[in-house]
Amino acid sequence: MSESxxxxxxxxxxxxxxxxxxxxxxxxxxxxQAGYSVTTLLTEVWTNGRVQDVVxxxxxxxxxxxxxxxxxxxxxxVLLQTITKNPLASASTLGMNAGAHLFVISALIFxxxxxxxxxxxxxxxxxxxxxxxxxxxxxKAMEPVRVALTGMxxxxxxxxxxxxxxxxxxxETNGLxxxxxxxxxxxxxxxxxxxxxxxxxxxxxxxxxxxxxxxxTLGEDIATSLGQPVQRVKAxxxxxxxxxxxTTVSVVGPIGFVGLIAPHLVRMMGIKGHQPLIIHSFxxxxxxxxxxxxxxxxxxxxxxxxxxxMTALIGGPWLxxxxxxxxxxxxxxxxxxxxxxxxxxxxxxxxxxxxxxxIVTALSVSYGAGSFFSWNDWLNQAYLSPFVWEFRVPRILxxxxxxxxxAMCGVLLQGVLRNPLADPTVLGITSGGGAGAMIxxxxxxxxxxxxxxxxxxxxxxxxxxxxxxxxxRSNWEPILxxxxxxxxxxxxxxxxxxxxxKAKMGVAPALAWLAGSTYAKSWSHLxxxxxxxxxxxxxxxxxxxKLDLLSFGDDVSTGLGMNVGQTRILAIMLGVAxxxxxxxxxxxxxxxxxxxxxxVRRLVGVEHRRLIPLSLLLGGILLVAAxxxxxxxxxxxxxxxxxxxxxxxTPYILYLLRKT
Numbered sequence: 001m002s003e004s005x006x007x008x009x010x011x012x013x014x015x016x017x018x019x020x021x022x023x024x025x026x027x028x029x030x031x032x033q034a035g036y037s038v039t040t041l042l043t044e045v046w047t048n049g050r051v052q053d054v055v056x057x058x059x060x061x062x063x064x065x066x067x068x069x070x071x072x073x074x075x076x077x078v079l080l081q082t083i084t085k086n087p088l089a090s091a092s093t094l095g096m097n098a099g100a101h102l103f104v105i106s107a108l109i110f111x112x113x114x115x116x117x118x119x120x121x122x123x124x125x126x127x128x129x130x131x132x133x134x135x136x137x138x139x140k141a142m143e144p145v146r147v148a149l150t151g152m153x154x155x156x157x158x159x160x161x162x163x164x165x166x167x168x169x170x171x172e173t174n175g176l177x178x179x180x181x182x183x184x185x186x187x188x189x190x191x192x193x194x195x196x197x198x199x200x201x202x203x204x205x206x207x208x209x210x211x212x213x214x215x216x217t218l219g220e221d222i223a224t225s226l227g228q229p230v231q232r233v234k235a236x237x238x239x240x241x242x243x244x245x246x247t248t249v250s251v252v253g254p255i256g257f258v259g260l261i262a263p264h265l266v267r268m269m270g271i272k273g274h275q276p277l278i279i280h281s282f283x284x285x286x287x288x289x290x291x292x293x294x295x296x297x298x299x300x301x302x303x304x305x306x307x308x309x310m311t312a313l314i315g316g317p318w319l320x321x322x323x324x325x326x327x328x329x330x331x332x333x334x335x336x337x338x339x340x341x342x343x344x345x346x347x348x349x350x351x352x353x354x355x356x357x358x359i360v361t362a363l364s365v366s367y368g369a370g371s372f373f374s375w376n377d378w379l380n381q382a383y384l385s386p387f388v389w390e391f392r393v394p395r396i397l398x399x400x401x402x403x404x405x406x407a408m409c410g411v412l413l414q415g416v417l418r419n420p421l422a423d424p425t426v427l428g429i430t431s432g433g434g435a436g437a438m439i440x441x442x443x444x445x446x447x448x449x450x451x452x453x454x455x456x457x458x459x460x461x462x463x464x465x466x467x468x469x470x471x472x473r474s475n476w477e478p479i480l481x482x483x484x485x486x487x488x489x490x491x492x493x494x495x496x497x498x499x500x501x502k503a504k505m506g507v508a509p510a511l512a513w514l515a516g517s518t519y520a521k522s523w524s525h526l527x528x529x530x531x532x533x534x535x536x537x538x539x540x541x542x543x544x545x546k547l548d549l550l551s552f553g554d555d556v557s558t559g560l561g562m563n564v565g566q567t568r569i570l571a572i573m574l575g576v577a578x579x580x581x582x583x584x585x586x587x588x589x590x591x592x593x594x595x596x597x598x599x600v601r602r603l604v605g606v607e608h609r610r611l612i613p614l615s616l617l618l619g620g621i622l623l624v625a626a627x628x629x630x631x632x633x634x635x636x637x638x639x640x641x642x643x644x645x646x647x648x649x650t651p652y653i654l655y656l657l658r659k660t
Contacts, residue, residue: 010276013269017283021067024290028066029059031297061186065195066293066307067286069184069252070262072199072244074285075206075278077259079241082213082274083234086147087264087322088483091127091245092256094151098158099130100249101180105162109169120198123246130154131242137654148323152486153653160646164639181497182255182308184293191251202244203282209236210274255308256490257315258285258292264322288314299498309497316491323483324470346610349603353617357400360621364396364628370635390522398521399627399641400620401529402582403592407619408540409578410593411612415547416571419481420598420656424460424579425590427485431492432463433583438499453528457580463488464576496588516589516642518627525585532581536574537616543571544608551606589642591649592619598656 032054046052073091080089091097103126107114114122134151166173166180186192212233215223220230248255262285263277271280289307292314296305365383366373373382382388406424413422424430436459437452444451467484546567549557554564582589596619597611604610623641626648630639 006272010271010280013271014280014283017280017287021283021287021290024287024294025063025067028063028290028294028297029055031294032059057188058186061189061192062184062293063290064192065186065252066184066290068192068195068199069248069255070258070285070287070289071282072195072202072248072285073255073259073289074262074281075203075259076241076244077285078263078274078278078281079206079213079237080259081263082217083237084147087325088148088260088319089151090256090259091241091248092155092254093148093260094134095130095154095158096127096242096245097249097254097256098155098162099128099133100124100126100246101254102126102158102162102165103129104250105165105173105180109165109172112172119194119250120247123250124242127242127246127249130158131238149482149486150654153650156646157650160643160650164643164647167639167643168634168637179253181306182253182311183304183306184252184289185304195247195251198243198247202240202247203278205236205240205243206278207275209233209240210278213237213274253306253308255289255311257311257319258288260322261315261318262288264318305498309494312490312494313498316487316494319487319490320466320470320484323487324480344603346604350613350617353614353621357617357621357624360624360628361396361400364624364631365392367628367632368392391520394523394526395518395521396624396627398526398529398585399518399623401526401533402518402586402589403596403619403621403623404537404616405529405533405578405582405619406589406592406623407596407615408537408612409575409582410619411597411608411615412540412543412547412571412575412578413593414597415608416550416568416575417481418551422481423591423594424575424582425489425588426482426594428463428467428488428492429460429576429579430583430588430590431489431496433457433460433580434588435459435492435495435499436462436580437584438496442499453532453581453584456584457577459492460576460580460583461573463492464572468572516587516645517638517640518586518623519638519640521585529581529585532577536578540571540574541609541612543567543574544612547571547608548606587640587642589623589645591645591653592622594656595645595649595652596622598652 076096077090080091080094081087084094100123103122104119107122134147134154137150137154138146162180212228215226215228216230216233218226223230223233245259262281265284266277266280269280271277289311292310293307295314296307296310299305299310363372365388366378368388383393409424409429410422413424413427414420424433433456437456439459440447440452440455467481467488471480471484546557546562549560549562550564550567557564557567579593596615600611600614600618604614622645626641626644630641630644633639
């Protein structure tokens with residue numbers, strides 16, 4: 001294709017995009033509680049009155065900030081994908097949005113004056129810290145899959161800390177739930193006035209750096225031989241991307257996936273070269289974000305649905321597609337799950353685990369109202385007092401039982417898929433189960449709560465079913481499963497956010513549900529968990545010998561007469577049932593299923609009949625301990641157990657990613 005043809009094609013595509021942006025902006029402006037038609041708006045906006053006030057004061061600033069934010073995120077995506085050589089890179093997947101969000105919330109709580117005077121600097125340092133942490137963890141090789149997974153885990157860590165702060169300082173952060181989910185709501189032009197200069201500066205730096213980025217795509221060695229200052233080019237690109245991401249977070253909150261989708265759409269149109277790529281990506285990023293906001297307002301007229309949840313809902317399938325391509329290209333199959341074993345006799349380990357479980361449970365039961373039971377309280381059977389027996393004891397026992405279920409779920413999934421990253425959270429069971437439960441609660445408010453576990457089970461089954469169906473040709477390769485799980489989890493989390501807003505849940509209950517909490521669990525909750533445990537755990541034990549065989553590979557297992565497909569389906573169904581039941585009771589608690597089996601394998605090896613009992617004990621211990629820490633550390637306020645587990649478990653996942 002000649003240069004002139006390429007130029008005219010670029011101009012034509014830009015014209016088409018500009019026309020689409022104009023149409024979607026008109027539709028956006030026509031939306032609102034005051035139901036004005038487009039004709040009314042176009043005719044009466046020129047004269048003083050209510051229509052002009054509504055359009056110029058509320059609706060037009062919202063459209064303009066949507067255009068600026070969408071364009072900024074898209075350009076940041078272009079830069080990050082180039083300098084990391086990673087098609088999954090964006091401000092959200094590399095943790096920039098989460099880092100900026102955490103710093104803004106922290107400044108609002110601890111230094112409100114600083115946030116008022118320097119909101120951009122606060123967000124900028126947050127995004128920069130997240131970027132530096134990801135780069136330190138992945139090393140110089142910048143392997144695409146490692147960068148993507150590490151960035152997503154860092155984002156999860158920062159989001160967990162942010163959620164904890166919002167729950168602990170509920171009064172200080174009241175009203176920020178919608179902003180924290182991403183929203184374009186503007187009450188005047190102040191947000192646009194603040195953002196426009198920074199965004200134009202970031203885009204300008206990117207455009208000035210465009211030719212150098214073209215050379216950089218040839219490879220760092222070639223770029224250096226051509227006299228290109230590679231490190232300086234990459235530094236300017238990083239600064240520009242962080243500048244754009246921080247600005248959007250400080251004004252509209254953390255919005256994901258726009259920076260992932262827009263650059264790929266533009267490349268699919270045949271646009272080449274970073275200068276036109278940046279310009280077109282800005283345009284299509286604006287189109288995507290405005291369209292997402294239009295859809296969000298159309299779903300629930302008169303009520304704000306976070307546009308960040310809508311972009312995740314739209315972008316999840318796109319991330320699945322990109323994850324599938326990237327995972328196939330860069331994956332390396334790992335089929336061994338074992339670790340070094342200690343020399344302590346197994347019965348002694350089992351007794352030690354049981355003793356720790358009793359001690360942790362007793363410690364948790366003894367604590368309440370800021371104090372512990374004394375020895376005399378135990379002798380006088382204080383644990384049988386009505387308050388302790390009706391509220392504290394069932395809560396702790398429910399936590400222990402749920403921890404056992406999550407640990408068993410992890411054992412089954414890791415064994416049957418031979419995947420060290422398999423876990424209810426990583427494989428979408430947690431978010432899928434949460435989405436199913438929330439849909440049931442919102443759409444069938446009059447239905448009996450006894451059906452909630454079944455709704456969660458359906459949601460979890462759909463999530464993992466999608467993941468397994470897409471990855472079955474790769475024989476469920478570990479890295480590909482993890483990437484697909486992240487994508488499906490994003491969609492599930494978006495559905496949960498939309499349902500939370502639609503149900504008009506309060507901020508604190510919504511955050512507690514999203515974080516996973518054992519608060520206010522009763523004997524009836526414990527009965528449900530015990531019924532599930534008594535059915536599923538023995539079945540999992542029955543599969544233990546078959547899981548041992550699977551560790552040698554499908555061919556060996558089949559040669560020894562085992563029905564591999566039947567075993568795999570049964571184990572996955574049991575895992576889904578356990579994970580979904582847990583979600584329906586305590587919300588979206590994750591990583592117990594990853595931490596417990598891994599820790600136990602280092603003690604007893606890979607034999608499942610030795611692995612399962614200790615994993616069950618450790619899972620229960622971890623969740624009860626997390627619940628106790630959440631109650632104790634900032635008493636009388638509580639941190640949800642799910643957030644405690646996430647903060648403690650994320651470093652181990654980062655270690656595991658680095659090791660594998």
